[in-house]
Amino acid sequence: NAGVTQTPKFRILKIGQSMTLQCAQDMNHNYMYWYRQDPGMGLKLIYYSVGAGITDKGEVPNGYNVSRSTTEDFPLRLELAAPSQTSVYFCASNYPGGLFDEQFFGPGTRLTVL
Amino acid sequence: GDSVTQMEGPVTLSEEAFLTINCTYTATGYPSLFWYVQYPGEGLQLLLKATKADDKGSNKGFEATYRKETTSFHLEKGSVQVSDSAVYFCALIPPNTGNQFYFGTGTSLTVIP
Numbered sequence: 001n002a003g004v005t006q007t008p009k010f011r012i013l014k015i016g017q018s019m020t021l022q023c024a025q026d027m028n029h030n031y032m033y034w035y036r037q038d039p040g041m042g043l044k045l046i047y048y049s050v051g052a053g054i055t056d057k058g059e060v061p062n063g064y065n066v067s068r069s070t071t072e073d074f075p076l077r078l079e080l081a082a083p084s085q086t087s088v089y090f091c092a093s094n095y096p097g098g099l100f101d102e103q104f105f106g107p108g109t110r111l112t113v114l
Numbered sequence: 115g116d117s118v119t120q121m122e123g124p125v126t127l128s129e130e131a132f133l134t135i136n137c138t139y140t141a142t143g144y145p146s147l148f149w150y151v152q153y154p155g156e157g158l159q160l161l162l163k164a165t166k167a168d169d170k171g172s173n174k175g176f177e178a179t180y181r182k183e184t185t186s187f188h189l190e191k192g193s194v195q196v197s198d199s200a201v202y203f204c205a206l207i208p209p210n211t212g213n214q215f216y217f218g219t220g221t222s223l224t225v226i227p
Contacts, residue, residue: 004157033215042203042219043158090157096207102148103215105157 002026004106006091012112013081021076021109023091031094032074033058033103034066036087043090049074081113116141120204120218127194127225135189135221137178137204145206147171147180147187152201152220161189161202194225 007022025032030051035043035058045058049068063085065077074093078085088110092103121136139145146165150158162171167182176191187204204218 040219042217045215092158102160102163103158105150105159107157 004091004093004104006089006106006109008109009107010110012114013078014114015081015083017081018077018079019081019111021078021089021091021111023074023076023106024072025074025091025093025104026072027093027095027104028071029093029095029104030071031096032068033092034064034074034076035090035092036060036085037090037108038087046076046089078111083113085111086113087111116145116206116208116214116216118204118206118216118218121221122219124222124224127223129196129225129227130193131225133189133191133194133198133223135202135204135223137187137189137218139185139187139204139206139216141185141206141208141216143209144182145208147178148205148207148215149176149178149187149189150203150205150217152203154200158203194223196225196227199223199225 004025033048034046037043044060046064047066049055055066088108090108091106094103117140119138148163149161151161152158162173164171164180170179178187178189201220201222203220206216
């Protein structure tokens with residue numbers, strides 16, 4: 001099992017550019033999540049999905065979009081990048097209610113918007 | 115609402131010192147409680163968990179006990195090593211949801227030889 005994988009690992013964007021952060025998991029988890037982690041801060045939930053075709057907003061969704069066409073993939077789209085979106089982005093997945101309901105995290109994508 | 119309050123850092127300890135990182139929570143019912151660890155440049159990894167009152171989670175010499183009466187889940191280790199240097203996050207899942215994790219702000223630990 002590769003677990004949760006994220007690409008790219010690093011990216012620098014100019015203000016106003018757009019990009020998609022990729023996330024995939026091979027554990028057949030139905031729930032997937034996107035978080036951002038700002039320096040010295042905890043994690044804030046951007047969006048989450050409870051299954052293919054179903055997504056919902058978290059605490060800080062503005063400036064982002066997501067889609068979930070398959071169980072495995074949960075891409076995060078940034079439109080019109082702004083300096084405030086400079087952060088480390090983590091994708092996570094789990095299977096709530098199962099024996100292991102903890103979330104499994106990817107290695108993160110470090111994004112800088114200049 | 116549900117939340118986690120975590121001891122602020124950074125914490126600096128000498129090798130073999132005793133570690134305590136405080137965590138208290140606010141939640142209705144009996145949430146599941148977790149400690150995650152984040153090593154430099156990596157994602158979060160589950161360190162230990164407890165799912166009901168008085169449960170003790172343990173892993174790699176770390177322990178935490180679910181205390182309902184004090185709504186706490188403090189992380190402890192008897193003798194820290196340099197390799198324990200990381201950021202530690204306390205987190206909870208409210209009961210009967212499974213989809214909403216609440217994380218603390220993290221406590222940075224540096225262990226010096």
